[in-house]
Amino acid sequence: METIKTLKNVPDQHGFFGKFGGQYAPEILKPALDELVEAYSRLRQNQEFHDELYRLNSTYSGRPTPIYFANRLTGHAGGAQIYLKREDLLHGGAHKINNAIGQALIAKYLGKNRLIAETGAGQHGTATAMVGALFGMETVIYMGTKDIERQLPNVKRMKLMGADVVPVNKGSKTLKDAVNEAMRDWVTNVETSHYLIGSVVGPHPFPMIVRDFQSVIGEEIKLEFPEKYGKLPDIVVACVGGGSNAAGTFYPLVDENVDLYGAEAGGIGESAGNNSASLSLGSSGIIHGAYTYMIQNREGHIIPTHSVSAGLDYPGVGPEHAFWKECGRVKYLPVSDEEALETFKLVSKLEGIIPALESAHAISLALKLAKEKSKDTRIVVTLSGRGDKDLDSVLGM
Amino acid sequence: METIKTLKNVPDQHGFFGKFGGQYAPEILKPALDELVEAYSRLRQNQEFHDELYRLNSTYSGRPTPIYFANRLTGHAGGAQIYLKREDLLHGGAHKINNAIGQALIAKYLGKNRLIAETGAGQHGTATAMVGALFGMETVIYMGTKDIERQLPNVKRMKLMGADVVPVNKGSKTLKDAVNEAMRDWVTNVETSHYLIGSVVGPHPFPMIVRDFQSVIGEEIKLEFPEKYGKLPDIVVACVGGGSNAAGTFYPLVDENVDLYGAEAGGIGESAGNNSASLSLGSSGIIHGAYTYMIQNREGHIIPTHSVSAGLDYPGVGPEHAFWKECGRVKYLPVSDEEALETFKLVSKLEGIIPALESAHAISLALKLAKEKSKDTRIVVTLSGRGDKDLDSVLGM
Amino acid sequence: MDATTPKFKRKHSNGEKLVAAYWVLGYPSVKESMSIFRTLNEAGADIIEIGYPYSDPVADGETIQDAIQKALTEGVHLDQLWKVSSTIANYSDPFVMTYGNIPFQFGLEAFVEKAKQSGIAGAIFPDLLPEVYPNVLKGIPPAFLISPNTSLERAEFIAQQSQSFIYLITRLGTTGGRNFQDKRLEKLIHSIKSKRNDIPLMVGFGISSQSQAIQAFEQGADGIIVGSELIKKYQTGGKSQVLEFVSELKEVAAQFSGNS
């Protein structure tokens, strides 16, 4: 018998996935991070917590989400069968709610009644505003002014639900700067506030916590797919911004015989500043509390990234992805703006499903893979969100 | 033993629900209506049809939808428990997809590959555009120019999915005129086209067909609620525009011991022209192919209606509702623009769920009912759709 | 046939081919429409269809819709219908063409009573199929519509139900279109006429030229109905053009008269 090799028992107690991850954060946050580590390890064993999470996941968010066989898309590719894991059907329109509910529950158990969040596409901000309303917590969302412009409907939704949306006019005026501001808020209000980070990024234990809450995606695939089709899919694809939908999709499958692919934002070119493909085109360094892959210049300054999709327009990536990349478990490939836009329109026309621009990156990569595979190959793509928020930026105002 | 009295065996073979319904339509449509009656009675027995419908309902649309206990809303009302049937989580954001998929399947079996539809709020047009894309059918959507203005995001979605959105600049430039134009198109292209009507209105067999496809809402309530809470809810509420989400909610429950309430658009006042409350404030007459309740002047002309919500802004109503009203089975009450707007904001803030303005009418009525009931009373409200489409009209541009 | 038999029926019995002319009451104004009804009579129209405006005329095409819209803004009401039909009844056979909800709201019996008193010779409600046509309305003899896609069997049924004339639509679509569907139409005409010939079979929805009229008569029609085209003629050339066009159609009809 072979020795069982698992990629599941990460991070270690210091938050490291191999050499990635950790806590590269100001000392002020250390007590809050420790408290979070402690609370989470306690809540993990708490049946009441799991019951409440399960109840909200199913009745509030709409879990489980279906796996849809995309008949016409499959025909278009002319190769492998393409299935979509429908996270776009979740309340709010993206996978972000999986994490938001989980963390808001933690905040509730910690007795904190103020939520801080950053947002890029506005999907995580929306999810946070939703759970803020649901739990009656004060909610402050930091959002770059450039993102506010390109994701206006989400700004309106957040405000309507009572969240305070704070424009961030610094740096590149996008997600990275919103993270900085959210961290500064947390540093200042750490005793009353929970920082509800929106992806598998940041200092330990965030990458682990967010991954765990998002793992419901992969767990459902692991359960539903063999039930319906006799075995696991051959290939699974997800887009990677911060990497939460991908981590949640991949983690339950890392020890299985499934090829895993992450689609990054290839933007308009390979040179720094033209894309947001931290793993495929970046290098390792410290960003937002973790050692991971990132887009930086030679001296170590973070470079403003580019992607047509606000949710992928981020210079870092979750440290577990860096780990998976280095040990060769997951392949990460860039998908260009143009390819994503084309796929966005294609899926809308062929399936009557408007994918988020973020998700369109994943489908685009899946189409490429499908073309080279036989008809009995099965590819599941995580459709991380719906594209209603992107209509204006794709079609013009 | 009492004689079993059922309200379920309507309509009769001529399409009458008591004295309401029928086929008040141009002769040109008669063959198509007959064909539809015939095809539908055949398909009703066809297992393959049901299987395909079931598969698409679950993997494409996202059925079953959950029933969510609205904790904070219940607390706010301070009386009966309020539960929301989450049709807002369906693909496209409203219950309209239930009907669109069913009818598109009929069209497919009829060998018709062109879909015509009218739309008010744009939700039915969106649902039709979706199934048009899904089945690869040509899709033409008629929409009043006034509605195009107030529901722009939906127009963009329809176009993106390849539908041809035809502006209707006649009459009140809203839903009723879009229906007229759609009927004219059907009259002209009846041999190649299916008129995918969006509510339980129009000539027989449309009110029956649409009701049947929407009945999945009520069937799920009937199944899920007793499973979870031991018995059926005491009260069920839905909003009534054309009446499809309400018919689909009520029909499976009409023979049960459940109080049923329909919320109509009370607009800005009781006088004709200020509301769209056909049942509570209108009178009987012929509209769009059926004898039913409607908003008309003394001579019989249809009067332009008013509602803050485009999806309720329609001067007619499904004939089965007229029937239920006359036999006293369902109570129909108007809810004003102001009340609906207030509820729209309230639900957003308290639950992190932005309801469609249409659905906000139903919740508003449910809140009124809840206030007068004891805490062990259970009210289920059909949340027919999400309110993303209404952000601009509620918040201003 | 007795003294109350309308003129058009007598003409039909005599083998005369008929021309029915449609105009919207109140278009472009109530007064002008009254004058146009006289013009139609002068031009020789055998039946004058008074289009009574209805807010939602689903069976009508663009031209008539717009005329109806205009008439409604002119404030037309039923008293004017009774008045104008009484006048027309003096010289021709007035029909009323409108939608079902108008008599439904007026009260069916009252409507029939009033229409009869006003000399109305027949009624056309394009949205009332024979199956749902209220019995009481038959007091004003109905003309039911048969369309090109109506089955032969059903066409016969409709013909049987009709009491003033049989109204055969020449094309799919709303009023005012232009494409004839020859073969099917001819077959339908023959089949209907073989079953019922005591009332005229009139062909309409798309007659916009003499040659189309000729075609209709050649295919066996007893008469033709013209509507949208009159409005178009009026819009480009005024009443004189209307007069001229109806006169021309009457000439065509005359050529075919006595042949049935």
Place this chain on the structure above:
Amino acid sequence: MDATTPKFKRKHSNGEKLVAAYWVLGYPSVKESMSIFRTLNEAGADIIEIGYPYSDPVADGETIQDAIQKALTEGVHLDQLWKVSSTIANYSDPFVMTYGNIPFQFGLEAFVEKAKQSGIAGAIFPDLLPEVYPNVLKGIPPAFLISPNTSLERAEFIAQQSQSFIYLITRLGTTGGRNFQDKRLEKLIHSIKSKRNDIPLMVGFGISSQSQAIQAFEQGADGIIVGSELIKKYQTGGKSQVLEFVSELKEVAAQFSGNS
């Protein structure tokens, strides 16, 4: 203590209270910042913290962020850091304060080597906790931060890890704020000093007046650190205001010297 012991440590051993002054290299220009570093020395600053600009300074408040932003657009680079620290080393003890990714990208060993050669007496990386602080970086003696919410136990651990001085933050939040949290702070200071007194305990993040400095010394601090306030003083009154403020703080420090 040997010949390489930095001046500030000697002063500390002699019971002198210290003033550390922070300034952003490259703000408002590279040249002017060099001149300001000289001013800080003239005013008597015992430690000169060279803030080396980093693109994403999460631990810094508005004032310093903006100064860093400006410095980055001025095109500051590491060669200038080496140059300016070499100069400062001639008259004072230069520290470098920047974020972890800068040495990570430069190469840790190379960074330490270069910094040592340039006379850097210590380093502060606010985003490197003692737990993840790379061993090799200890070649430039680190000052670790302790914050008001740090537990006593952990504060002692951090104090043990510190090698140049102990940096006690006076408030939650980023640099530049103003609210002292007295009781907790005093307790922390005493507790730390009772465990480790061989290196100075410096208090910073919010010193904006003489009275605050007085308070810090009264609570037992060995020194104070001033940063944001210097930039504000410069922005309102130029270099002379900076000189004046640091001089005043030095006077306060002098009053408390010899008392420890």
